[in-house]
Every structure is written in C-alpha cells, then in structure tokens.
Amino acid sequence: MGISVIWSVIAILVRWIFSKRRGAISYDSSDQTALYIRMLGACVIFKQLFSRDVRVRSQVGFEPERRGSHPYLGVDFRTLHSRAESAGSIPARRIRRLFSFQRHLLSSRFLRGAPHLNPLHILDEDYCGQAKCMLEKVGSWNFDIFLFDRLTNGNSLVTLTLYLLSHYGLIELFQLDMVKVHRFLVLVQEDYHNHNPYHNSVHAADVTQAMHCYLKEPKLAKSLTSCDILLGLLAAVTHDLDHPGVNQPFLIKTNHYLAALYRNTSVLENHHWRSAVGLLRETELFSHLPAEDSLNMERQLGSLILATDISRQNEYLSKFRTHLDQEDLCLGNASHRHFVLQMALKCADICNPCRPWELSKQWSEKVTEEFFHQGDIEKKHKLEVSPLCDSETNSIADVQIGFMTYVVEPLFAEWARFSDTRLSQTMLGHLCLNKASWNAMQPEASGSSEELESEQEASSRALPQGSPQS
Numbered sequence: 199m200g201i202s203v204i205w206s207v208i209a210i211l212v213r214w215i216f217s218k219r220r221g222a223i224s225y226d227s228s229d230q231t232a233l234y235i236r237m238l239g240a241c242v243i244f245k246q247l248f249s250r251d252v253r254v255r256s257q258v259g260f261e262p263e264r265r266g267s268h269p270y271l272g273v274d275f276r277t278l279h280s281r282a283e284s285a286g287s288i289p290a291r292r293i294r295r296l297f298s299f300q301r302h303l304l305s306s307r308f309l310r311g312a313p314h315l316n317p318l319h320i321l322d323e324d325y326c327g328q329a330k331c332m333l334e335k336v337g338s339w340n341f342d343i344f345l346f347d348r349l350t351n352g353n354s355l356v357t358l359t360l361y362l363l364s365h366y367g368l369i370e371l372f373q374l375d376m377v378k379v380h381r382f383l384v385l386v387q388e389d390y391h392n393h394n395p396y397h398n399s400v401h402a403a404d405v406t407q408a409m410h411c412y413l414k415e416p417k418l419a420k421s422l423t424s425c426d427i428l429l430g431l432l433a434a435v436t437h438d439l440d441h442p443g444v445n446q447p448f449l450i451k452t453n454h455y456l457a458a459l460y461r462n463t464s465v466l467e468n469h470h471w472r473s474a475v476g477l478l479r480e481t482e483l484f485s486h487l488p489a490e491d492s493l494n495m496e497r498q499l500g501s502l503i504l505a506t507d508i509s510r511q512n513e514y515l516s517k518f519r520t521h522l523d524q525e526d527l528c529l530g531n532a533s534h535r536h537f538v539l540q541m542a543l544k545c546a547d548i549c550n551p552c553r554p555w556e557l558s559k560q561w562s563e564k565v566t567e568e569f570f571h572q573g574d575i576e577k578k579h580k581l582e583v584s585p586l587c588d589s590e591t592n593s594i595a596d597v598q599i600g601f602m603t604y605v606v607e608p609l610f611a612e613w614a615r616f617s618d619t620r621l622s623q624t625m626l627g628h629l630c631l632n633k634a635s636w637n638a639m640q641p642e643a644s645g646s647s648e649e650l651e652s653e654q655e656a657s658s659r660a661l662p663q664g665s666p667q668s
C-alpha cells in the first residue's frame with residue numbers, strides 16, 4: 199500500500215509539473231516515454247523532468263535546456279558546430295529572431311504585392327522582388343535554395359513553407375490561424391541549428407521544395423488528399439528539427455540522454471518528431487481541430503519522420519520493391535498513400551546527388567564537413583572515429599561515390615519505376631553525371647579523362663533536355 203501511495207503522489211506531482219510547463223509533451227499511458235519514466239526510481243524521475251526531450255522557453259526568450267550528458271565529454275551538442283560567433287548568447291539570438299521576423303513580415307507584404315513606403319528599404323525590395331520571382335518557379339528541379347535563402351535573409355524555410363501552404367489552399371481548407379502558422383514556422387526555423395554545416399534550416403527548406411516537386415507528380419497529384427499534402431509538407435519541414443550535427447552512433451557511444459530516452463532506436467528521428475509535436479502543441483496550430491484528428495496528425499507525422507532513418511533504408515526499399523513487382527500499390531487506399539508519402543520523403547531527404555552539379559556539389563561539401571567535424575571531436579576525445587568521419591582517410595569524392603552507389607541509386611531507381619516521369623529521369627541523369635564528376639576527382643582517375651568524357655556523354659543523353667523540372 200505504501201508504495202502505491204508514493205507512486206500516486208509522484209504521478210500527480212509529475213502531471214502537475216508538466217501541466218505548468220508550456221510546450222510540454224503530455225505523457226499519457228500509451229506513450230513509450232511515459233513507460234520509461236515510470237520504470238525508473240523517483241530521483242531519476244525528477245532528474246528526467248529537467249532534462250527531458252522538450253524545449254522550454256523562459257520569460258526572457260528561448261532558452262533550450264538540453265546538454266550533452268557524457269560523463270567525461272561534457273559536450274554541449276547545441277554548439278558543436280559553432281564557430282567564432284557565440285551560439286548561445288540570448289541577446290544575440292533575440293535580436294536575430296526579431297530581425298528575422300521583421301524581414302519575414304516585409305517579405306510577406308511583397309509577396310502579397312503591398313508596396314513599402316520607406317525608401318531606405320530599396321535593397322530589401324529588390325531582394326524580395328527576386329525572391330518572389332523565384333517562388334514562381336518553386337516547382338523547378340533547378341530551384342536554387344541557397345540563393346533563395348540569401349534573398350530571404352536566412353528565412354527560406356518560413357517563406358517557402360508559407361508560400362506552399364497557401365499555394366495548396368491548406369490554410370483556408372484547414373482554417374489555420376495565420377498568426378499561429380507564422381509562429382510555428384518561425385520557431386521551427388529557429389530550432390534548426392544554423393551552425394550545422396548541413397543539418398540546418400536550409401536543408402529542411404530544400405527537402406520541402408523537393409517534396410513539393412514530388413507531390414506534383416501525376417500519380418500523387420491525382421490521388422493525394424489535402425490532409426496527405428499537409429502532412430507531407432509538415433514532415434519535410436520538421437524532419438530534422440533540432441538536429442545536433444552528429445549521428446546516432448555518436449549519441450549512443452557518448453551516453454547522450456536522447457539515446458537512453460529512445461533506447462538507442464531511431465534516436466534522432468524520434469527526437470525530431472517529438473520536437474515537432476512539442477511546437478505544434480505549444481503554438482496550438484491544430485487546437486481548433488477535434489482532439490482525435492490532431493492526435494492522428496501527430497502520429498502520422500511521426501510515421502513519416504521515422505521513415506527517414508537511413509538505417510532502415512533496406513526495410514522500406516524491399517517493401518517498395520515488392521509492391522512494384524506485384525503491381526499492387528493502390529493509391530485509393532489510405533495506408534498505401536501513406537507508404538508512398540514515406541518513400542517520397544525519403545527521396546526528398548537524400549535527393550542532393552540528383553540535383554544539378556552546382557547545387558549538388560555544395561551539399562556534398564557541407565555534409566562531408568559535418569561528418570569530418572564529428573570525426574575531429576571523436577579524435578579529440580579518444581573515441582573510435584565513425585565511418586566516413588575521418589578526414590585523413592576519406593575524401594569528399596569517396597564519401598559521395600559510396601553514398602550514391604549504395605544508398606541513392608537503389609532508392610531512385612525504384613522511385614523511377616513507380617513514377618516514370620520526366621522528373622524521375624532527370625534526377626537519374628543528374629545522379630549519373632554527378633557520380634562521374636566525383637569519380638574524375640579521385641586521384642587514380644586523373645589519367646582517364648577520355649573515359650570520363652564518354653561516361654559524361656552517355657549520362658547527358660540520359661538526361662532529358664529542356665525539361666520543365668530540369
């Protein structure tokens with residue numbers, strides 16, 4: 199009896215503390231994390247309360263509380279990729295936030311065609327005008343997200359997503375409150391670590407733009423519901439939310455609390471999903487919908503984000519292959535549509551090698567920089583260096599050729615079987631050309647320029663010219 203009373207008191211206390219904290223994820227009986235918490239002793243529960251997987255905003259602004267928990271590393275994972283500029287200074291963050299929101303409002307005015315009266319904003323007008331022009335071609339596979347990010351002053355994710363939500367008529371259809379939508383997107387954009395060379399808000403914007411290209415593909419466009427489209431876009435926008443810039447094996451070997459919280463399974467993806475749910479609840483974006491519907495949206499969002507776990511690639515790929523072999527994908531069926539959305543998000547997430555060379559090369563450099571940075575930290579702390587993370591034994595070309603051959607090509611080959619369109623052929627064409635370019639940069643390939651030229655010629659023939667997507 200004594201123990202059960204103590205547990206009841208603890209449960210009430212836990213519920214009370216959680217209810218006092220904004221943006222908290224509720225821990226109901228069906229939640230795995232709740233089970234995790236209940237299995238632990240009381241002192242661990244209280245420790246967990248102050249280091250759990252939610253973000254907390256204090257009175258003075260955004261103040262994430264997560265910290266690396268390795269007993270001897272003591273690494274703050276939020277600042278892993280920080281450079282000289284201080285990453286954690288609250289005033290700087292607040293100024294940037296205010297600035298970005300003002301710039302965003304200004305962009306919105308121009309996107310609506312409202313003139314600005316202040317002549318000092320002539321440069322802003324110019325940039326916004328160019329950004330607006332770019333949005334008219336947002337469905338192009340050549341869309342330069344880096345340029346768009348510069349033109350929107352680092353607000354590519356907010357600006358692009360607002361445009362797409364409006365383009366698909368989702369704001370009216372789901373009766374979304376524009377203030378809440380703005381707030382949600384600004385918070386999402388902020389919760390990406392822009393000090394990460396690769397896993398930052400520009401990557402999220404790029405994946406969202408690719409997702410838009412796939413949603414427009416004829417097979418999907420004629421069968422997806424508005425709810426599918428909303429979920430597909432939201433999943434793309436949030437799929438790497440609060441990414442620490444290191445991979446799951448790193449979190450496991452450094453005993454990071456997220457690895458313990460999610461039991462070493464899809465640690466990052468679970469964290470991205472729960473972070474997204476936290477922001478959805480904090481901003482009350484779906485609070486006007488029936489509770490059952492918004493819970494269902496959260497679950498589906500999770501299922502989409504969890505599908506981006508690259509370690510489960512073969513599982514999804516063989517399921518996709520089986521469906522294609524048996525020709526039994528029926529997009530009138532909601533579960534089949536959801537599966538196709540999962541595959542579309544997976545493609546969007548790793549589509550960098552299928553972009554035109556000028557864009558693809560930049561992404562390759564950024565992702566390798568992030569890998570090598572992790573390797574440097576591992577070396578510094580005398581940990582085993584993760585595969586592909588050692589800058590002394592790997593080159594960008596090595597890393598890219600392996601990734602293209604074993605991960606990207608098999609996925610996009612199946613995607614092209616499913617969606618045999620000009621876009622899927624364009625993507626395969628770029629993939630082939632880009633691989634040839636990286637091969638040419640390998641030291642041993644330097645003498646075989648003739649071979650490269652013939653390979654590139656063959657690749658060019660595979661690439662449809664003048665395609666609206668290319």
Ligand SMILES: [Zn+2]
Pocket residue numbers: 401405437438547
């Ligand atoms: Zn990603």
